[in-house]
Amino acid sequence: MERSLESENTRKKLKSTSKYIYQTLFLNGENSDIKICALGEEWNLHKIYLCQSGYFSSMFSGSWKESSMNVIELEIPDQNIDVEALQVAFGSLYRDDVLINPSRVVALLAAACMLQLDGLIQQCGETMKETITAQTVCGYYNSAGTYGLDSVKKKCLEWLLNNLMTHQSVGLFKELSINLMKQLISSSNLFVLQVEMDVYTALKKWMFLQLVPSWNGSFKQVLTEADAWFAERRREFGGDVAFLESAQGSAFVPVFAHLRLQYIISDLASARIVERDALLPSEWLSSVYKQQWFAMLRAEQDNDIGPQEINKEELEGNSMRCGRKLAKDGDYCWRWTGFNFGLDLLVTYTNRYIIFKRNTLNQPCSGSVSLQPRRSIAFRLRLASFDCSGKMICSRTTGYQILTLEKDQEQIVMNLDSRLLTFPLYICCNFLYTSPEKRADSEAQLDHLES
Incomplete structure (x- = not known):
């Protein structure tokens, strides 16, 4: 004592x-x-x-x-x-x-x-x-x-990758530089809500606020204002020039170039909006339409059953990014929209399990469904909770994996039973539905055509 x-x-x-x-x-x-x-x-x-x-x-x-x-x-x-x-x-x-x-x-x-x-x-x-x-x-x-202070820079980048799509505001979008936005949009770690089209919409708002920094309304009005402003530019150009090809738009090309357009044009409503907006050069779109058409033919006629091995570079650069917010504990079932080469993937959250199910015939589907006996998908599932300032409280990931599913088969991909979960819960996925095309073959064909 x-x-x-x-x-x-x-x-x-x-x-x-x-x-x-x-x-x-x-x-x-x-x-x-x-x-x-x-x-x-x-x-x-x-x-x-x-x-x-x-x-x-x-x-x-x-x-x-x-x-x-x-x-x-x-x-x-x-x-x-x-x-x-x-x-x-x-x-x-x-x-x-x-x-x-x-x-x-x-x-x-x-x-x-x-x-x-x-x-x-x-x-x-x-x-x-x-x-x-x-x-x-x-x-x-x-x-x-x-x-x-590299560790602070890294932490800020992490915060933005986790929160860009959920903490959007007029102030933040005005402050985000072209270089910083490029880093965020190119990353496969960007927490996307809901689908890639939402990334395009966010970039449209951001570009408008970069170009018209004096604008000061509420964030809910930004999209309407941005659409009107870009429509005015279209009338000035006479419809022949995409906005990114104009003097005003050229600075933003490096950012928009990192959009994963193949997952935007796979949805009809989204494809129509992108065509109407005329922000993107037409060559960008025509090359993506062609790429997707060949991917579809391979899936249909070459019987491409999907990725067979984990190609991390391919997954980092080309995977589909999508996400979902679960407001409170309960039972949820959803699919992310778009044409996914006949693989209709249902995602279920129930009893602290996350389950993937390949739907072929027992659930209605808006697109065509592949009846191949087996289909493979490369994926990474991430799950996280954040506090009110956007700081991560807890997170889990499956890492990159290959999953092979037979018709109507379901598979538990994450078991959260032993974890104390904090809601709202954010689920973020990276998917690759088709195997990468053999680059050497296609390049050889191109060389032959050119000669």
Whole structure:
């Protein structure tokens, strides 16, 4: 008992010593041996404390003229640094704990980087990772790039891949740069809700807000406004030029080029919208129509039963991305729309199981159904829950797998029985319905035709 009281008293004493140092030496500037001037402010500080900073340590130990000066004028080349950030950064040299306000973290990170305060830089990074939201993610991503915090950049990218389709807002879409959007749209880890057409619709809204940043309505109105704005451009072009081929649209080509168009034109209503919008160059669409036509002929006449092995590169680059939100626990059954080469896949969530069923004849279907004895599909199923700020609470994945199903066969693909699940639950899938065409054969044919 005596020992614990003694350690408590020591802690109190240490705490009060630290407080005393901060108050008398930093805030009051007692026994100061150097004055730092910056941004119109002055700080009476101490060389022995300033030497914890790599910046000042080099300054005082080297042959800089400042090493013998008692008053130093600091040049502040970084516009992110303000007086308040410098106050906290200097103060951190006199105390153990710094409470970082998330709204001030970028300014403080800038000051910490300039002064080479490694501990403070790390603490800023941790604060950023903990406070990523729709409002902060783009600012944090850009700052992490500027100041070399790769782990923060990676975390922001992860947040956006998980939340882009569920946390859409006018503010976020205005902030998302072309380069960042390109990274998101090209990734097979993008959590897509519901289908690829929804990615196209999101890009249309985003491009409109990039081009008309002064627009300030509610997010519900964006699509109507975007459609009207692009219709006006179509009238100006006279219908011969796709918007992405225009001077205004060309900057967005690298982003739209990563849409997986084969899964948009496989649905009639979606294909009609894309044709009507005339955003995409007609060659893009005609080559995809041709590719899908050959895939269909292979499935019908070559009896392509689907992928036989996991080709990760093919799955990463060309898989169908689709997803679903389950608001609360219960029984659900659904299919993702589109022509899937006669493989009608029903997905069921029931009793904490996720089940895939190949429907041939026992359930109605809007498209044609393959009666081949066996069909294979390559897939990856991911499941996740998020808190209100979009931070992942729990996740599970099957990894990439091949599943071979006979007519009307069903298969449990994930068992969640032992898990404590948090709703809403997001289910995201990557699918490949046909085996990749033998590239060498098709390229040889093309060479023959050209010669």
